[in-house]
Amino acid sequence: MARLNPDRLFPPDLEGRVIARDLYEEIRGLPIISPHGHTDPRWFAEDAPFPDPARLFVTPDHYVFRMLCSQGIPLASLGVPRADGGWTEADGRRIWRLFAANYHLFRGTPSRLWIDQALGDVFGVTQRLSADTADAIHDQVADCLSRPEYRPRALFERFNIETLATTEGALDDLRWHRMIRDSGWAGRVITTYRPDQVVDPDMPGFAEAVEQLGQLAGTDATTWTGYLDAHRRRRLWFKAQGATATDHGHPTARTENLPAAAAAALFDKALSGRCSPDEADAFRGQMLTEMARMSLEDGLVMQIHPGAARNHSAEVLAAFGRDKGFDIPTRTDYVRALRPLLDAVGMRSDLTVIVFTLDETAYSRELAPLAGVYPALRLGPAWWFFDSPEGMLRYRQTTTETAGFYNTVGFNDDTRAFCSIPARHDVARRVDCAFLAGLVTSGRLDGDEAREVARDLAYGLARQAYRL
Amino acid sequence: MARLNPDRLFPPDLEGRVIARDLYEEIRGLPIISPHGHTDPRWFAEDAPFPDPARLFVTPDHYVFRMLCSQGIPLASLGVPRADGGWTEADGRRIWRLFAANYHLFRGTPSRLWIDQALGDVFGVTQRLSADTADAIHDQVADCLSRPEYRPRALFERFNIETLATTEGALDDLRWHRMIRDSGWAGRVITTYRPDQVVDPDMPGFAEAVEQLGQLAGTDATTWTGYLDAHRRRRLWFKAQGATATDHGHPTARTENLPAAAAAALFDKALSGRCSPDEADAFRGQMLTEMARMSLEDGLVMQIHPGAARNHSAEVLAAFGRDKGFDIPTRTDYVRALRPLLDAVGMRSDLTVIVFTLDETAYSRELAPLAGVYPALRLGPAWWFFDSPEGMLRYRQTTTETAGFYNTVGFNDDTRAFCSIPARHDVARRVDCAFLAGLVTSGRLDGDEAREVARDLAYGLARQAYRL
C-alpha cells in the first residue's frame, strides 16, 4: 500500500465505520500484551542490531517463504537454512529482490497487511514493495537497522509492549531471560514452559530428554512419580523466572485420565521406546491432564495448541528440517478428546485452560459450547492460518453467540516476526472494533458496552487470563 | 438495551435496511406457529400465575445458567434443582441479583436479545439489566406476574400464538392437554410423540418402559411385532389428542432398514439388555425407519434431532441430573446415515421427515443436497446453539442455494422459556427479512417474490410442513 488507509478493516457502511473508528480511537493507544509467541529472548538480552532486511522479513517468516515456495521459488534461494548442508542463498539483497519481485503473490493475505504496516509505521517506507522499489526500500530499512533506535529494546519500548512472552523448552537454561532481568532493563519479557520434548514419546531422543529433565530438576525422572515431580520442580523454576503459563503443542487434543498404575506402566513403555502410535498419543493425553492438575497447584495457565500435521513434505523435512511452512491443519475433535481432562478438573474455576484450534469447524460446534459451560476452559484467539482479518471475523461470528466475549482471552500474535507485532495487534483490534460496531448498528449491543468490550478484547482479557 | 432498536438485525446499508423494514412490516403481525418446543402444558391447563422472575428467566433456561456456570458461578447458587439432594438457592431475589450483576456476560449472545425483548415488550422494562437495576426490574416483573393479564393463557393470546406444540414422552398420560381441551379455552396447545425412552436401549429402564408402552397401548410389546403395534396404537392415540408430529432425539443420525428377522432379533437383545453400543445405535436407527413407515400410515410428520453428546460432565450429571447445559454438539454424518431410511421411503412425497443438525458443516455439504432432491426430506431451521442471528444467517447462506426456501420448514423456537417465544420468532423473522433484503439489493430476487417468501418463512411453511 502506498499509504495505509486509516479506516482499514472497518465496516463498509458509514454508520458502522464511524462507530468502529470511535471504538478504535479508544483502544489504539493501549499497551500491547503479547502473552504467547516465539520471539527470541536473546534479542532483548544482547540488544544487538537486527541484521539485514531479508533476515528480518523473509528468512525467519514461514508465512512468507511458504507462499514464495508455492510458486516454485526454491527455499534455498530465499536463504532458508538447510539441514542437509546444501547451498542456501547468503546474499540478503538478492533474497530481498526475489521477495519484492513476487510481492504480488501476497495480495489479499494478512502477510501483506503486516508487512506493509511494519514497513510504513516502523521504517517510514511510503512506496509499495515491488521489483522497482526493492533496492530503495532495502536500503531504507537497512539504514534504519543500523541506528540505535532500531535496536530490539528500543523497538520494544516504541511498540508499547507491556509484556512479551516467549516460549522455551523444558530443558532450556533460560539464560537470555536471566540476562534480561540482570541487565536492569525495565522491559517485561517472560518465558513459557513448553514441555513437548519431554512429554512426547514420538520425539527423537525422548528418553535422554527425560533423563536430562531429572538432572535439571534434581530428581530421578525415570520413574513415573519422579518424572511428575521433575515437571513440578521445573515448572516452579520457570515460574520463578517469570513464567505465568505453560504451552502444549500436540498432534491431537486427546486427553486421558488413567489410574496411576496404568499411567506409570505407559510411562515405562514410553521411556523404553516401545509405545505404539496410539499409546504415545495416550501418554501425551495423560500428560495434559497431569499438567492441568499441576496448574491447580502452581497457578500456571495452561495452553493447548493441537491439530497440526507437522512436516508434511518428507523431501523438505530432509533438506531443511522442521518448521519450514509444511505444517498443515487437520480435522480435530474436542468433544470426546477433552472429556477426561474436563471430568478431572473442568469444573474448577481456579484453573485456566486455554484451547486453540486449527479446525474452524470446531468453533461453533465444539469449542464455544465447551468454553461456554466449563469454568476452567477458555477459548484462545484465532490461530496461525486463521490469524487474519477474515479468520478473526469468522472466529467472532462463530464463537460469540455461544461463548460470549468473556470466555475468550484477547489476542496473541504467536509470532517470531518481531517487527510485525504492532501490526498484528492492530489488525486484531481493528477487526474486533469492526465486529463490535456491527453489533451496535444491528441493535445487539449498546455503545457504552461496545467500548468496554473493545478494551477488554484489546487488553484486559489477555492480562487477566494469563495472570499478568 | 435501554430501548430496543426498531431496525435491529436489519442490514447496515440503507437500501437493504429499507427493504428489510418493508418486508418485516408485512409479516410482523402474522400469528406465531410454534410447531416444536418444550413449554409445560400444565401452565395452560391450570393457568396459574408464573412464580418469581428468577424462576421465569434464570432457573429453567439452560442458555442462561450455562453461561453463568462457565464463569465460575455455581449452578446451585442459581437455584438449579439438584439430583443429589444438596443445597440449592431458594431465594429468587438473590438468584436474580446474581444474574443481573453478570448480565454483561451475555453481550453478543442471543439470550441477551431474547431477554431484553421479553423484559421490554412483555414487562415494559425500559432500563438495561445490571447490578444497579436488578431490584427495580425484579419488582416490576414480579408485580406484572401477579396480575391476571400475565397468566399463561392471557400471555398466549397476547403473543398471538396460533398453535403451540409441546413434546411428551410416549408413556405420558397427556393429562394437561386433555385438561386444556376440556376447559373450553380456544388456545391450540398440541402434543408431539417423543418415543426416545421406549426406543433407546441405552436409556435406563428401557425394558420396563417397553412393557409399560404395551400396557398403555393394550398389546404385548415384548415381541417385535407387538412392539411395533404398540407404537402404532400409541401414535394414533397421541394423534387423537392433537399431535401432528413425532420427534426423535438420537446421538447420531444413523438409520437402518434390516430384514424383519434381524430387526426382531435385535429387539430381543435390546429388551434383555445385551446390546453392544453399536447394536443399540443400530436398533435406534432401525426404529427411525419404522417410525417413517408408520408416518406413511398415520400421517404424523417426523422430526429427527441428532448429534448431541449429552451430559458431558459426569460431575454435573451426578449432582444435578440430565439437561443442565452440558450437552455438546458433535460432528454428524448424514449422507451414509440417512441412506437406509431414504432408500426405504425417501422418494415418497406423502411423507415429511424434518432433519435438524448441530453440525453446521452438514448444511451445505450434506443436508441441503439431500433435502434438495428427496421428496420426503425437509430441512429443519437452525437449531439450539445456532438459533441465533449469526447462526440463522449462516443457515440461509449455506442451504438456500442448493435446497431453496421451499425445502425448509419455517422457524421453531424449541424453547421452554415461554416469555421468550415472541422474541425468538421476532429475531428469526428479522434475520430472514435481512437475508431476503440482501437477495433483492443484489439483484437475485424481485421485491414481490421477497414479500411472498417472507410470509412463507414466517408462517406458511411451518403450517404446511407440520400439517397444522
Add this chain to the structure above:
Amino acid sequence: MARLNPDRLFPPDLEGRVIARDLYEEIRGLPIISPHGHTDPRWFAEDAPFPDPARLFVTPDHYVFRMLCSQGIPLASLGVPRADGGWTEADGRRIWRLFAANYHLFRGTPSRLWIDQALGDVFGVTQRLSADTADAIHDQVADCLSRPEYRPRALFERFNIETLATTEGALDDLRWHRMIRDSGWAGRVITTYRPDQVVDPDMPGFAEAVEQLGQLAGTDATTWTGYLDAHRRRRLWFKAQGATATDHGHPTARTENLPAAAAAALFDKALSGRCSPDEADAFRGQMLTEMARMSLEDGLVMQIHPGAARNHSAEVLAAFGRDKGFDIPTRTDYVRALRPLLDAVGMRSDLTVIVFTLDETAYSRELAPLAGVYPALRLGPAWWFFDSPEGMLRYRQTTTETAGFYNTVGFNDDTRAFCSIPARHDVARRVDCAFLAGLVTSGRLDGDEAREVARDLAYGLARQAYRL
C-alpha cells in the same frame, strides 16, 4: 427477474459498489475460457439447431430437475430419460409448463440467476418465468432456436468463447472433435482425458475396458507395465487431438505411491475382479500418482474431483440410471490422502495438479494450506453445489488469506448447459469483483492491483494453469 439488475451481486455499500462496477467494466468483455465442462462436442461438429426449450433448459440440467423432484414432481414427468424402459414425458411444452409453474422453487438459487440471464441475454425474454408466462416464453425461445444465429457455432462465437474444453472417456474415439477440426471452423473446442472407466476397478466392465484401452493404444494393457504404457500412449493421442488436461473423479482424494511390485499385484487383482473396496480405493489412489508422473512427461495438467457419493438413491439409479441429481457431497480428507502423491511429485514446479472439493471445510483447513506451499498444487474454483454467489464468496473468504490468488486457477463452469455458460462466467466475474472491491474499501488492496487481479481471475489464471 423482469429485468436484470446491472449491479447484481455487487456489494451493498456505495463505495464498494462503485469500485466493483469499475472492476467489472474492465473485465466483462474478456473472452471466456472454459477449461473444464461437459458440453457435447457433437453440437459443434454437426452445428444442428438445438431442440425445444425444455430439452435445452430442463431435461439435461440436474440442478433443475433435482429441485423439482425434491418437491414431489416425478422425474419422468420432466422428460428425464429412463433406464428401465418406463414412460417418460415426451411433450416439450408440457415439461416446460411444469417447470414454469414451479419456478418459484428456484428463488435464491444460482439456477435462477443462470436461467434468468440466459433467457434475457440470449433469447431476449423480458418477463419473469411463471405459469402465466410459460407459453409465451416457450414460443419465443423455440422461435429463436429455429434461426441460424442460434445454432451452436453461432452461439459459441456470440458468447465470445476463446476455448471450450469438453470431457471424454479414455476409450472415446473423439470423432466429434476431429469433425470440428476437419470442418475448418475456427472455434477452439478441445477434449480432456478422463480415464475413470479404465482406472476404477469398481466400475462395471473394468477388465473389458482395460482390454479395449490396450487395443486402442496398440499395446497389451493386461500387464501393469503394459497398462501404464497404454495410458501414456492414449494420453499422447488425446493431446494430439487438442487436450491440455486430464480429469479424475474419485470417491475420495486418496493417493498411493506403492512399490512397483505391489502396484502390479494390485493391478492383477483389480483386473481379475477380486479387489476389496479398500483395495479398489488404493488402486485408484495409485493411479492418481501414476497419472501425475505421466503429466510430468507429457505436460498435461491434472485435475482431481473427489468426494461425491454417487447415485445415493438405489430406486432412482434403477429407474433412471447414473447422474440424475442424486450425487451428494461427503466429508473429504486431503491432508493424509494427498501425501503420497505430494511426496512423490509435489515439489515439482513443472507439474500442475488442480484439486477441487465438495467439502467446504477443507478450504481453509486443508486445501489453502496445501496449495499455499506445494509448487505442484493449485486450488480449483468453487465446484458444483458451491458454484454459486454465496459459495464463491466463501471460497474467496476462506482460501485467499492462506493461498493467495495465484495458487488458484480462475473459473470453470463445469456445465452441460451450454446456454448458461456466459451467465455462469458472468456470476463468477461479478462475485470476484465484489470480493476485490471489499479488499479495496477495507484498505487491504490498492485499486490498480485489484484491476490486475480481476483480469487474472477472469482470464489469465485459467489460461495459464490449463496451458491454453
